[in-house]
Amino acid sequence: MFADLHQLSHHAAWRRQLEMLLESAGEGIYGIDLRGRCIFINGAGAELLGYTPDEVLGRNMHYLIHHSHADAGLMPVHDCRIFKAFKEGRGCRVEDEVLWRRDGSAFAAEYASYPIRDGGVVVGAVVTFSDISERKRTEAALQQAHAGLERRVAERTAELSAANRQLRQASDGLRRLSAHMNTVREEERAHIARDIHDDLGASLTAMQLELNWLRQRLAGQTEALAHIDAALEIGGTAMGAVRRILNDLRPGVLDHLGLWAALECLLQDAQSRGSLRCSFACPPEVERCRLGRDAEIAVFRIVQEVLTNVQRHAGAAQVLLRARAVESDLLIAVEDDGCGMHVPAQPTSFGLLGMHERAHAIGGTLMLDSVPGKGTMVSLRLPGALA
Ligand SMILES: Nc1ncnc2c1ncn2[C@@H]1O[C@H](COP(=O)(O)OP(=O)(O)OP(=O)(O)O)[C@@H](O)[C@H]1O
Numbered sequence: 001m002f003a004d005l006h007q008l009s010h011h012a013a014w015r016r017q018l019e020m021l022l023e024s025a026g027e028g029i030y031g032i033d034l035r036g037r038c039i040f041i042n043g044a045g046a047e048l049l050g051y052t053p054d055e056v057l058g059r060n061m062h063y064l065i066h067h068s069h070a071d072a073g074l075m076p077v078h079d080c081r082i083f084k085a086f087k088e089g090r091g092c093r094v095e096d097e098v099l100w101r102r103d104g105s106a107f108a109a110e111y112a113s114y115p116i117r118d119g120g121v122v123v124g125a126v127v128t129f130s131d132i133s134e135r136k137r138t139e140a141a142l143q144q145a146h147a148g149l150e151r152r153v154a155e156r157t158a159e160l161s162a163a164n165r166q167l168r169q170a171s172d173g174l175r176r177l178s179a180h181m182n183t184v185r186e187e188e189r190a191h192i193a194r195d196i197h198d199d200l201g202a203s204l205t206a207m208q209l210e211l212n213w214l215r216q217r218l219a220g221q222t223e224a225l226a227h228i229d230a231a232l233e234i235g236g237t238a239m240g241a242v243r244r245i246l247n248d249l250r251p252g253v254l255d256h257l258g259l260w261a262a263l264e265c266l267l268q269d270a271q272s273r274g275s276l277r278c279s280f281a282c283p284p285e286v287e288r289c290r291l292g293r294d295a296e297i298a299v300f301r302i303v304q305e306v307l308t309n310v311q312r313h314a315g316a317a318q319v320l321l322r323a324r325a326v327e328s329d330l331l332i333a334v335e336d337d338g339c340g341m342h343v344p345a346q347p348t349s350f351g352l353l354g355m356h357e358r359a360h361a362i363g364g365t366l367m368l369d370s371v372p373g374k375g376t377m378v379s380l381r382l383p384g385a386l387a
Pocket residue numbers: 309310312313314336338339340341349350351352353376
């Protein structure tokens with residue numbers, strides 16, 4: 001088919017057809033002989049270069065349009081890729097060079113050069129080229145936009161991580177502050193409890209002793225004795241109140257009998273106050289362990305708040321506190337069968353926040369597990385507490 005075409009191309013009608021094809025092409029097309037001289041060029045090609053076809057024919061195309069790089073540095077002919085390729089009898093496609101116009105301006109060009117063979121012998125090359133300045137401009141603009149975008153993303157990421165760092169620092173600070181406040185509060189409570197115990201407790205005891213002395217002296221004086229009994233009763237009630245307040249401020253049982261006895265007392269108190277049935281389950285190997293003063297106070301306060309919540313909000317019939325060991329971790333779970341709740345993703349109310357903070361301050365984690373209508377379970381895990 002190629003041979004036929006070759007034959008036919010000598011035919012005048014075919015020459016005409018081929019010329020029409022060349023002229024209709026939007027790209028520039030020219031041919032060169034082995035010495036690089038132009039043997040044909042189509043109108044589009046000449047126009048792109050700012051010449052008429054006649055002005056180009058016979059001229060050495062390298063020196064005419066391809067003599068320099070984009071930075072105007074000379075391009076020796078032996079560096080010219082068109083020249084090299086057709087000398088070696090192969091094709092090449094280039095899109096990172098410029099071609100030069102008649103008026104001395106250059107344009108970014110894409111060109112392809114393929115050898116023209118006559119019976120297997122290379123006699124020249126045909127070069128197609130087009131002006132890709134617009135494409136290059138768009139590519140450059142795109143690249144610039146992309147770089148700008150990347151810069152902005154990097155800046156924004158840096159800003160966000162700085163903000164994140166600040167937030168973490170602030171939240172760490174708040175955590176430390178909260179832990180410190182808890183310690184200060186416990187110390188303050190212990191201090192007040194000591195004062196009340198020593199002053200008020202001692203005065204009430206002294207008053208009771210005095211009243212009892214008086215009672216013995218006034219034997220038989222019914223009216224006076226009735227007043228003394230009333231005063232003794234008031235004293236007894238006041239003593240009870242003092243004991244309750246002292247216990248709230250600083251549960252003595254925690255200091256004397258340890259955490260587990262103190263927790264059992266909390267449950268007994270809750271049960272004695274209403275219709276809530278409270279159970280306590282703690283294996284002996286856990287009951288034997290002491291956690292240290294700060295951890296015991298924190299656990300005690302957490303369970304105290306959990307039980308207060310059960311009594312205030314749950315409407316539960318029973319509550320069960322279970323402590324167990326999982327390897328060296330201590331797990332304490334308080335479970336009620338009350339109304340349940342929607343567990344907030346982040347606790348914001350002070351009771352729940354305080355429990356989380358106290359747990360965190362002693363290296364533990366607190367989990368709330370609840371579904372409305374299905375009760376609530378609050379679990380505290382203290383890693384390594386039983387090691
Ligand atoms: N065991 C529970 N059963 C049902 N709802 C509960 C239970 N525990 C907590 N809640 C719900 O979670 C909310 C938040 O509890 P939190 O202890 O933080 O606040 P509070 O008890 O309302 O107030 P505060 O503890 O500050 O006096 C409660 O208002 C209640 O709606």
